[in-house]
Amino acid sequence: xxxxxxxxxxxxxxxxxVTLGKLxxxxxxNPLTPFTVVIGKNGVGKSSLFDAFGFVADCLATxxxxxxxxxxxxxxxxxxxxxxxxxxxxxxxxxxxxNERPITxxxxxxxxxxxxxxxxxxxxRQRRKGQKHGRPFPFLRxxxxxxxxxxxxxxxxxxxxxxxxxSSVELTDPxxxxxxxxxxxxxxxxxxxFRDFLKGWYLSYFYPDAARxxxxxxxxxxxxxxxxxxxxxxxxxxxxxxxxxQNILTRIAGKIPGIAKIDTEVxxxxxVLLRFNDGAFDDPFFAQQMSDGTLxxxxxxxxxxxxxxxxxxxxxEPENGLYHKLLESLAQEFRAHASGKKHxxxxxxxxxxxxxxxxxxxxxxxxxxxxxxxxSTIRRVSDLEIVRNLVAEDLPLGGLWYSDxxxxx
Numbered sequence: 001x002x003x004x005x006x007x008x009x010x011x012x013x014x015x016x017x018v019t020l021g022k023l024x025x026x027x028x029x030n031p032l033t034p035f036t037v038v039i040g041k042n043g044v045g046k047s048s049l050f051d052a053f054g055f056v057a058d059c060l061a062t063x064x065x066x067x068x069x070x071x072x073x074x075x076x077x078x079x080x081x082x083x084x085x086x087x088x089x090x091x092x093x094x095x096x097x098x099n100e101r102p103i104t105x106x107x108x109x110x111x112x113x114x115x116x117x118x119x120x121x122x123x124x125r126q127r128r129k130g131q132k133h134g135r136p137f138p139f140l141r142x143x144x145x146x147x148x149x150x151x152x153x154x155x156x157x158x159x160x161x162x163x164x165x166x167s168s169v170e171l172t173d174p175x176x177x178x179x180x181x182x183x184x185x186x187x188x189x190x191x192x193x194f195r196d197f198l199k200g201w202y203l204s205y206f207y208p209d210a211a212r213x214x215x216x217x218x219x220x221x222x223x224x225x226x227x228x229x230x231x232x233x234x235x236x237x238x239x240x241x242x243x244x245x246q247n248i249l250t251r252i253a254g255k256i257p258g259i260a261k262i263d264t265e266v267x268x269x270x271x272v273l274l275r276f277n278d279g280a281f282d283d284p285f286f287a288q289q290m291s292d293g294t295l296x297x298x299x300x301x302x303x304x305x306x307x308x309x310x311x312x313x314x315x316x317e318p319e320n321g322l323y324h325k326l327l328e329s330l331a332q333e334f335r336a337h338a339s340g341k342k343h344x345x346x347x348x349x350x351x352x353x354x355x356x357x358x359x360x361x362x363x364x365x366x367x368x369x370x371x372x373x374x375x376s377t378i379r380r381v382s383d384l385e386i387v388r389n390l391v392a393e394d395l396p397l398g399g400l401w402y403s404d405x406x407x408x409x
Contacts, residue, residue: 002346140182208292215229230302365397
């Protein structure tokens, strides 16, 4: 499973220049962990960081103008950092597998002469086999929708081969990503693999009222971002993975306090009802009667149990609506799924709940803060020596955060 080792955002709301992890093999510091959590006070930019991932994914799913104009964003000028006139930039440094050479994707978005957002530049680079110095080989390099693309699965070995493998391209729509178009072509498998990776990102916009809806019956393979197809996903897993899924439902039920059994019922009008039994009554409760917290925990655990999980899962403040004693257990579930399987998803979470942070290590946690200039800064908690020492003495990380040991001094 692919993993993001570094992510850089520039000129995006309060994120004037913020880097998580590392962006090259030569850069000091450690890459992002499989389970990464960002903490911080209200208003420091956690939601902006969450949306930075969502914005990049939306640029691929639609185009950069549509992504800017989505309701929660309000257009390019509201997205670009105040007083900034440079492009909004993103850089993703990732590996397709643990032993693979890292790949760098860079994207810059600006306004054209008519005041509409467009793709200013886009590159996708990877080092050749055995290459230790110099700039990585570009599979894609575009400026203003024009540039060069290199065909093939592997980077070529010398400049002569490089010239023969390249071709000039010009996109017809300057608002669409080059990887969106070129990634669908057989001759560009490396671009296609990155496109598929980005397309597979899952950003959770789950809200309980959506999960209480009554969808039409019909199995669906994956949980959608709002969670209103929970019953359909259960129906699919029950049909396609019946024996395994019974164990999964039993396991999930055992992790939700007060729940003894979970199953589904299809009504006569072909709608799916999700049923929860607490063991105290013969008649089950339906999803429409369950608490927000129960539905949220079920949705997260169902997402983690997906037989074909997304490569990257991003969740904003999973603690909302949950009993505080559930939070440490939920954090442990996230870590176990991110770290314990060969094809496990990478999980990124923002939170402001110390009980959730109590389950984490300093290497997994980043603290986002607001600088004197109004822009966000970020640092890994493991860089704070006093915190490392106190955690080594078995003091919980969330308690240290509550006691201000993690805050800027």
